[in-house]
Amino acid sequence: MFKQILKQLWAQRRSNSWILLELIVVTAAIWWVIDPLYVIRCNQTIPQGFDCTDVYRITLGELPKKSPAYKAEESDSVNALANFNRIIDKIKQYPRVEASVVIRYYYPFSDSNRSSSYHNKSIEANACNMGYYSAGDYFQVFRYTSAADHSWQSLAKIKINAKDVFITKDFEKKMFGNKSALGKKLTDGDSTSVYTVVGVLDYVKLISSEQPQPIIISPEMKMNQTSSINEVKIFIRMKKGTAEKPFLEAFKKQMFSDLSIGNYYLSEINSYNKIKTDYEYSRGITNILRIKTGLCIFFLVNILLGVVGTFWLKCRARRDEIGLRMALGSTRKELHKFFITEGWLLTTLAFIIGIIINLQFVYLNGFYQSEQNNEAGIPWVNNAFLHFTAVSIIVYVLLLVTVLLATWLPVSAACKVSPVDVLRDE
Structure with missing residues (x-):
């Protein structure tokens, strides 16, 4: 049967050449549509x-001086700090609060972030800065994991001194190669501050659609002033199983008055899921993902529909051949096998040619890459051979399924017609 199929393909080489050309173009097009989604x-x-399940961010507000409730005697640095600490104590005492930490400026999905350069002798690399006040339960709240044992508990037990820092595993590789960074020194961009690495974290990813990025966490020893209360955020981790909606309603109702101390008051409390959603939406990440996904699916569906139409018409045009084969004794199973094998051969040949063409484009232009693309990613994306192979397999499967479906349906319909009727029409 295989030789017969090859003879049939050659006999119809003129029409098959156009189909083959279409499949080659489709293979190349689908590959570039699939690659970004992949x-x-x-x-x-x-x-x-890190794990922000059951984590909430509390934001405090400060009464303006023109407010009737403003208390001038509570505005000096000593009273302000004392009032802030009282608020922290009240939050810790709230039922089902497991841990809390105060952070100034930068944290995962914060409205702003900062990246700085660091040096280790002649080696220089950038890292995203984060920090927290060491009096809090930072690692218990965010649950970054140690690169050594993949637990947050070991990080939480480390005693912190001034100028101690934590770095992620990818930053360790950039600065120290395959050597351990523990106990090693880093200097910042202006070489005025020297930091000691006391802990190495697993890879950390700050954007869901990106790869991990180098991060350095610099604890501050204590909070000594509260003049910028709007920049200070309080994070709490609730005990597992705390329902979000009832908790938020109860917390706002009870703590609105309890946290009104001095000139401070409860401004808002949000779950970390909302913080992440708002962050990715405000940065345009959500829209970019929607647009890319939507366009990819749109083009993919249209391309595959074109292939379906081509093979549908091809098989429908050969109803007389199907009737003749049935009249000569071919069974429906044999006919299905014959036409599906024919479609498979055309698809495979077009795929091989299309992939060779794509290989040239990849060599010249490279793959689709996210903004963060480093060794912290996964081999199926960062390894060129695995990346190309995986996308190519997906393209081949999609194309093959489409062609086989577009062949099976019209052949099945043609097989239901009596061969006598087909031959009479012929």
Whole structure:
């Protein structure tokens, strides 16, 4: 049967050449449509590097001086700090609060972030800065994991001194190669501050569709002033199983008055899921993902529909051949096998040619890449051979399924017609 199929393909080489050309173009087009989706979806499978389940952010407000409730005697630095500490104590005493920490400026999904350069002798690299006040339960709240044992508990037990820092595993590789960074020194961009690495974290990813990025966490020893209360955020971790909506309603109702101390008051409290959603939406990340996904699916569906139409018409035009074969004794199973094998051969040949063409484009232009793309990613994206192979397999499967479906349906319909009727029409 295989030789017969090859002879049939050659006999109809003129029409098959156009179909083959279409499949080659479709293979190349689908490959570039699938590649961005593949990278994005693979990146989304990379662990975040921290766990913000049951974590909430509390924001305090400060009464303006023109407010009737403003208390001038509570505005000096001593009373302000004392009032702030009283608020922290009240939050810790709230039922089901497991841990809390105060952070100034930068944290995962914060409205702003800062990246600085650091040096280790002649080696220089950038890292995203984060920090917290060491009096809090930072690692218990965010649950970054140690690169050594993949637990947050070991990080939480480390005693912190001034100028101690934590770095992520990818930053360790950039600065120290394959050597351990523990106890090593780093200097900042202006070489005025020297930091000691006391802990190495697993890879940390700050954007769901991106890959992990180098991060340095610099604890501040204590909070000594509260002049910028709007920049200070309080994070709490509730005990597992705390329902979000009832908790938020109860907390706002009870703590609105309890946290009104001095000139401070409860401004808002949000779950970390909302913080993440708002962050990615405000940065345009959500819209970019929607647009890319929507366009990819749109083009993919249209391309595959074109292939379906081509093979549908091809098989419908050969109803007389199907009737003749049935009249000569071919069974429906044999006819299905014959036409499906024919479609498979055309698809495979077009795929091989199309992939060779794509290989040239990849060599010249590279793959689709996210903004953060480093060794912290997964091999299926960062390894060129695995990346190309994976996308090519997806393209081949999609194309093959489409062609086989577009062949099976019209052949099945033609097989239901009596061969006598087909031959009479012929």
